[in-house]
Amino acid sequence: MTIRPITEGDWPAVHAIFDTVVTDGETYAYPADLTPEQARDLWVEQPPGLTVVLEQDGVVLGSAKMGPNRPAGGSHIGTASFMVSPAARGQGVGRRLGELVVDWHREQGYRGIQFNAVVESNTAAVRLWQALGFRVVGTVPGAFRSPTHGYVGLHVMFLDLTS
Numbered sequence: 570m571t572i573r574p575i576t577e578g579d580w581p582a583v584h585a586i587f588d589t590v591v592t593d594g595e596t597y598a599y600p601a602d603l604t605p606e607q608a609r610d611l612w613v614e615q616p617p618g619l620t621v622v623l624e625q626d627g628v629v630l631g632s633a634k635m636g637p638n639r640p641a642g643g644s645h646i647g648t649a650s651f652m653v654s655p656a657a658r659g660q661g662v663g664r665r666l667g668e669l670v671v672d673w674h675r676e677q678g679y680r681g682i683q684f685n686a687v688v689e690s691n692t693a694a695v696r697l698w699q700a701l702g703f704r705v706v707g708t709v710p711g712a713f714r715s716p717t718h719g720y721v722g723l724h725v726m727f728l729d730l731t732s
Contacts, residue, residue, distance in 0.1 A: 570623055570624070570625045570630070570661075570662070570665055571623070571624055571625070572621050572622070572623045572665065572666065572669050573621060573622060573624075574619060574620070574621055574622075575613060575620045575621060575622050575632065579622050579629055579632075580605070580609055580613075582622075582628075582629035583612065583622060583629060583632045583652075584605050584608055584609070585654075586629070586631065586632060586652050586653070586654045587608050587612055587632075587652055588608070589654070589655060590652045590655075591603070591608075593716075594715070594716045595688065595690070595691065595715055595716065595717060596688050596691050596694070597650075597652075598686070598713060599611065612632070612634055612650075613634070614634045614635065614636050617636055617637065617677070618634065618635060618636025618637070619634070619635055619636065619673065620632065620633070620634040620635075621633050621634075621635075621666070621669065623662055623665055623666055629654070630653065630654050630656075630657035630660070630662045631651065631652060631653040631654060631657060631662040631663065631666055632651070632652050632666075633649055633650065633651045633652075633666040633667075633669065633670055634649060634650050635647060635648070635649040635650075635670050635673055635674065636648065636649075637679075638682075638683045638685070645678075645679060645680045645681075646679060646680060646681045646682070646683050647670075647674040647677070647679040647681070647682045647683070648682065648683055648684065648685060649670040649674075649682065649684070651663055651666050651667065651670075651694075653666075658693075663693075663694070663697055664697060664700075664701075667697060667698065667701050668701065670682070671701060671702075671728065671730075674730060675730055679730055680729075680730055680731050681727055681728060681729050681730050681731070682703070682727070682728045682730065683725065683726070683727050684698065684703065684724070684725065684726040684727075685723075685725060686712075686713070686723045686724075686725075687723065687724040687725075687726050688713050688715065688721060688723060688724075689708060689713070689721045689722035689723065689724055690715055690717070690718045690721045695724065695726075698726050698728075701728070702728050703726040703727060703728045704726065704727060704728075705724045705725070705726055706725050706726065706727045707724070707725045708722040708723065708724050708725070709722060709723045709725075710722050
């Protein structure tokens with residue numbers, strides 16, 4: 570598995586993953602009717618942020634985006650988002666991307682990483698982030714409408730990079 574910055578040529582493969590994940594409706598509160606251009610504008614970060622792909626044998630299996638959580642006075646705390654191809658789930662793609670995101674934020678001098686909206690019913694992601702050292706610092710009850718589970722909470726998760 571190789572992780573590298575996204576290129577324009579990667580967008581069709583990343584968009585296919587993006588579209589599948591968003592249409593599924595279980596993990597992101599993005600509209601399902603976004604054009605490829607609108608989706609790219611949401612997913613591909615500009616500096617100081619970064620968007621990467623994870624590929625194996627030339628096939629994009631996942632993508633992550635990272636950068637400051639907020640501008641100005643909040644720019645010392647990072648954030649990130651992840652999408653993994655359904656066919657690649659359970660193969661360590663999310664973990665590899667998560668480890669890269671933590672390392673990248675450390676290298677860039679961030680003091681922490683805040684995930685603003687981890688869907689409570691996305692237990693695989695919650696377990697992964699906790700295994701990487703994140704903790705749930707709060708949950709907004711019923712803030713996400715899951716097609717499968719109904720109204721579920723959104724966790725705010727945090728990793729302190731200063732210790």
